[in-house]
Structures are given as structure tokens and as C-alpha cells.
Amino acid sequence: MEMLFNCKLLKFMAGGNLNSTACKCVLLFVAVLILRTLFLPHSPGFEWSNIVYVRNQSPSVGSGIRQDKFLEVPQIVWGLNNQKIAFARACLTARMLNRTLLMPSLSASLFYKEIDLLQPISFDKVFQFDKFNALCSGFVQLGRYSDLSNATRVLEMQKGSGRKWTMERDLDQLEQHSRVSSFDDHETIRIVGKNPFLWHDHWPVKDYAKVFECLVLVDEISQEADRVVSRIRGSTEPLPYVAVHMRVEIDWMIHCKKLEQRLNTNQICSSEKEIKERVRNIADLKRPVVVYLAVADKLLKNSSILEGWEEGLVPFEKKKLGVDEIYRKYPYLIQSAIDYEVCLRADIFVGNSFSTFSSLVVLERTQKMIRNVDVRWPSYAYNVPGELNGPMRWVTNMSDSNLQAISYGTNHISS
Missing domain, CATH: 3.40.50.11350 (Rossmann fold)
Incomplete structure (x- = not known):
């Protein structure tokens, strides 16, 4: 509003001249908002602040996956290809929640029964991080922990334990977290549970194949x-x-x-x-x-x-x-x-x-x-x-x- 007055908008609306290109843009924006208010139906609970929120909180519009909301998963375990499948499931889970997957830790060793003996290894020590995001752009997205603005805004989501956690319950939980607005207030959803991505999947082979194609060795x-x-x-x-x-x-x-x-x-x-x-x-x-x-x-x-x-x-x-x-x-x-x-x-x-x-x-x-x-x-x-x-x-x-x-x-x- 301050800019409007600085540009002497009132004088312009009364018939004065407008010489500033910036002010012309501001006026055009205001006109669009006024027209939208007049001609679009009013929705319950709709506020202009919601427009600002969507615009500010969705920097990845165009790529299909939000880069300001994240999914965090536990260290991925077992053999190489079980880890690749678990990683793909984590990616597809993040996609379903419209979130960026925080780069997970893989397991360099195979002591899958002795969790304390697992040797963690960063994803980008095995696969190319930037190449993955380039090849999978708009489908799934990897982020780094340095991308977080507030590490304390975390919602923990218990994903069950192994085969006791049914596919139906798993899918129901994911759908709930993808549509309930209160969950979206959290910058990060942290999945907890024992090896939550080794058992269940809800996606066709072609979706997995797309993720696998983006995995390029360093x-x-x-x-x-x-x-x-x-x-x-x-x-x-x-x-x-x-x-x-x-x-x-x-x-x-x-x-x-x-x-x-x-x-x-x-x-x-x-x-x-x-x-x-x-x-x-x-x-x-x-x-x-x-x-x-x-x-x-x-x-x-x-x-x-x-x-x-x-x-x-x-x-x-x-x-x-x-x-x-x-x-x-x-x-x-x-x-x-x-x-x-x-x-x-x-x-x-x-x-x-x-x-x-x-x-x-x-x-x-x-x-x-x-x-x-x-x-x-x-x-x-x-x-x-x-x-x-x-x-x-x-x-x-x-x-x-x-x-x-x-x-x-x-x-x-x-x-």
C-alpha cells in the first residue's frame, strides 16, 4: 500500500499520468485481485492470506514436488537391491505426500540383524545427488538437511513394524497424512519404525523403474x-x-x-x-x-x-x-x-x-x-x-x- 501512495496512485485513478513501469505493474496486480474477488465464487474459509501462503510455501511449482516440505526416513538396510527398493518406496511415499525426501543414509555393511553393527554410508557416496534430481525432476525430489529452515518443526509418523503392518493400514495412513491440513503445518514428517520401507508398496512397476533410472553411480x-x-x-x-x-x-x-x-x-x-x-x-x-x-x-x-x-x-x-x-x-x-x-x-x-x-x-x-x-x-x-x-x-x-x-x-x- 505504501508503494501505491508513493506512486501517487490516487492521483492516477483520478485521471493523472502514470510514468513508473513499476507502478503500472502494481496497479495491474491490484486490478486482477479486484476482478477475481468480483467474479469468482466465495469459498467458506477463503482468505487472501491463503493465496500468499500457497505462493510462498510452494517454491517448486512447475516441478511438481514442494521443496519446502520434507520427509525424513530411517537408515535404509539390507542388501544393495533391497536398499534400492526401499529407497524408491521412500521416494514414492514422499511424492504421495507432495514432499521432498531428505537424503537418506544407506548401509555399507550387511549385518541386517545386528542393527548396532550397521555401517552407515551417505546416499551421495554411492549415487550422484544432483544427477538424481535432474533425471527425476518433477517426479520425485531429494533434499539435504541444510535445506531445513527449522529442524524442530517435525511430526513423527509411526509406520508399523515389518509384516505386522498391513498394506491397507499403511496406505490409509499415507492418504490421511496427504489430505489432513494439520499435518501440512509441519515442515518435516519423520517416519519412525523398524525398517518401514522393506515390506509394503502401493505403486506400479513403472514408477519404481522411473526412480531406478535416476540412480547413477558416482x-x-x-x-x-x-x-x-x-x-x-x-x-x-x-x-x-x-x-x-x-x-x-x-x-x-x-x-x-x-x-x-x-x-x-x-x-x-x-x-x-x-x-x-x-x-x-x-x-x-x-x-x-x-x-x-x-x-x-x-x-x-x-x-x-x-x-x-x-x-x-x-x-x-x-x-x-x-x-x-x-x-x-x-x-x-x-x-x-x-x-x-x-x-x-x-x-x-x-x-x-x-x-x-x-x-x-x-x-x-x-x-x-x-x-x-x-x-x-x-x-x-x-x-x-x-x-x-x-x-x-x-x-x-x-x-x-x-x-x-x-x-x-x-x-x-x-x-
């Missing part, structure tokens, strides 16, 4: 993967390679046998012999070809995984390849990220459809085929028999309504 880890792939292919005449994610560890075999009994199937576990036979029987597999065995470090001393391969299939694992020193420099999470990238880039990938690691590799390879229909990224599941006792062709069903198949595995894979 240069250091990507360059280590480059070194491993270079060793696999060779330097003189680069060879194609098949990456096989071998799940034959003792703890896996115990788990999968129990799972087979519970699901009344025999298509989860696979022995070394069966895996080698299925890979050998891949249709149109050209030889010679390098076979990279992505296996747990504790199996590197087991020479049997390198034996029994058909002539023309040249098997390598980290030690024989001479890259184990690369992996030993890093904690578990980084080792797994390197192996994931090596499997992702393979000419052919063969994995287990009940493995989260294998499932996410296939999802990304499926995405690559969708983006570039002229390039093939064939993938197979060795635990499900296909043609001529080879492995079953495997692509991710991107139209699935949730991530159930990828989170917990299935032998009903798309081909």
Missing part, C-alpha cells in the same frame, strides 16, 4: 566397473560375455529349499551343475564366449564353480580375473554395486528369478530394450527351464501394478 564406482568389464572383454579383440549371477551359497540353498516347500514348487533352487547345463543350452549362444560368474566372495576359494563348463565357455570369477583387489578396497555395498553394473552391461545375463539382485538387473535391461528397440539385452532365469532345457527367457512385465514379483520373486516370468 564416478569412482562406475570407473571401477569399467575396469572389471575391460578385464572381462580383453584389450586386443574385445569378446562378448555372459554374466551369471550364481546363487549357490549355503545360506541361500537353505532359504530357497524352505521357500520351495512353502510354495510347493521345485523352480527356485539350482545346483552348480544345473546352472552350467542351462547356460550351455542357451539358444544361439555363440562360442567362444567369456562367462563371468557373479558370486559371493566366500565362494571364490571353491574351484568347482570354474569346472565343468563346456568347451567354448570360458569361466572367470573375481580372483581368476585378477580384479579381487578392486573389490577388497570397498565395503559390501560398493562391491555389490560394481557387480551389479558388470551384470547390467553384459551381452547376456542369466540369473535367478527369486533373487532381488537378478530381478532388478533384468528390470533395467528391459528398460534399455524399451528405450532402444534396435538393441537387444537378452536375459534368462536359470531356475526356470526353457526351450531345450535351457534357461527361460526373462523380461520384466512393466505393466505390473506393484513390485511384488521383483521384491519377493516368482517363477511366472514374462518371456
Whole structure:
């Protein structure tokens, strides 16, 4: 109002001249407000202050996600790909609440049962923060704790405990927090509970795939993967390679046998012999070809995984390849990220459809085929028999309504 008088607006309205461009803009703004008041219907409780609030409190209008309201989540745990799924769920939860997700802490170690032994690692030590926001702009948004204006304006939201917390209750709670205005008064909603993002999802596969596409490894880890792939292919005449994610560890075999009994199937576990036979029987597999065995470090001393391969299939694992020193420099999470990238880039990938690691590799390879229909990224599941006792062709069903198949595995894979 002070500006109005400084511009001699009263004189102007009486017929005087207006020379200031700034004053013209002010007058135009006032005119718009007056017209809006006259012609728009009055809503109960509507005040002009609400317009100011929306304008000031939504700096990210246009990008789709508010950058002044935040969601905070606990440290994300378990294996690399379970952590990626949990991270995506946290992102999609923040999106549902129209909030920016505060950059979470991941877990470098795998002591998932001993919470006190977990080794935290910042998200931006594994994935590129700015690249994530650039690729996911308008869909989901990551923020830093330095973005908070008042760290005390926090609302704690208990999200239940593991499988006891049902999907229905989870969704009802999220919907309530997304529509009740009193919750919106808090700058930050802090989710509390034991591993709240390991169990439930309410979003289609394509939403998860979008988040995964925005996850780009930091240069250091990507360059280590480059070194491993270079060793696999060779330097003189680069060879194609098949990456096989071998799940034959003792703890896996115990788990999968129990799972087979519970699901009344025999298509989860696979022995070394069966895996080698299925890979050998891949249709149109050209030889010679390098076979990279992505296996747990504790199996590197087991020479049997390198034996029994058909002539023309040249098997390598980290030690024989001479890259184990690369992996030993890093904690578990980084080792797994390197192996994931090596499997992702393979000419052919063969994995287990009940493995989260294998499932996410296939999802990304499926995405690559969708983006570039002229390039093939064939993938197979060795635990499900296909043609001529080879492995079953495997692509991710991107139209699935949730991530159930990828989170917990299935032998009903798309081909």
C-alpha cells in the first residue's frame, strides 16, 4: 500500500499520468485481485492470506514436488537391491505426500540383524545427488538437511513394524497424512519404525523403474566397473560375455529349499551343475564366449564353480580375473554395486528369478530394450527351464501394478 501512495496512485485513478513501469505493474496486480474477488465464487474459509501462503510455501511449482516440505526416513538396510527398493518406496511415499525426501543414509555393511553393527554410508557416496534430481525432476525430489529452515518443526509418523503392518493400514495412513491440513503445518514428517520401507508398496512397476533410472553411480564406482568389464572383454579383440549371477551359497540353498516347500514348487533352487547345463543350452549362444560368474566372495576359494563348463565357455570369477583387489578396497555395498553394473552391461545375463539382485538387473535391461528397440539385452532365469532345457527367457512385465514379483520373486516370468 505504501508503494501505491508513493506512486501517487490516487492521483492516477483520478485521471493523472502514470510514468513508473513499476507502478503500472502494481496497479495491474491490484486490478486482477479486484476482478477475481468480483467474479469468482466465495469459498467458506477463503482468505487472501491463503493465496500468499500457497505462493510462498510452494517454491517448486512447475516441478511438481514442494521443496519446502520434507520427509525424513530411517537408515535404509539390507542388501544393495533391497536398499534400492526401499529407497524408491521412500521416494514414492514422499511424492504421495507432495514432499521432498531428505537424503537418506544407506548401509555399507550387511549385518541386517545386528542393527548396532550397521555401517552407515551417505546416499551421495554411492549415487550422484544432483544427477538424481535432474533425471527425476518433477517426479520425485531429494533434499539435504541444510535445506531445513527449522529442524524442530517435525511430526513423527509411526509406520508399523515389518509384516505386522498391513498394506491397507499403511496406505490409509499415507492418504490421511496427504489430505489432513494439520499435518501440512509441519515442515518435516519423520517416519519412525523398524525398517518401514522393506515390506509394503502401493505403486506400479513403472514408477519404481522411473526412480531406478535416476540412480547413477558416482564416478569412482562406475570407473571401477569399467575396469572389471575391460578385464572381462580383453584389450586386443574385445569378446562378448555372459554374466551369471550364481546363487549357490549355503545360506541361500537353505532359504530357497524352505521357500520351495512353502510354495510347493521345485523352480527356485539350482545346483552348480544345473546352472552350467542351462547356460550351455542357451539358444544361439555363440562360442567362444567369456562367462563371468557373479558370486559371493566366500565362494571364490571353491574351484568347482570354474569346472565343468563346456568347451567354448570360458569361466572367470573375481580372483581368476585378477580384479579381487578392486573389490577388497570397498565395503559390501560398493562391491555389490560394481557387480551389479558388470551384470547390467553384459551381452547376456542369466540369473535367478527369486533373487532381488537378478530381478532388478533384468528390470533395467528391459528398460534399455524399451528405450532402444534396435538393441537387444537378452536375459534368462536359470531356475526356470526353457526351450531345450535351457534357461527361460526373462523380461520384466512393466505393466505390473506393484513390485511384488521383483521384491519377493516368482517363477511366472514374462518371456
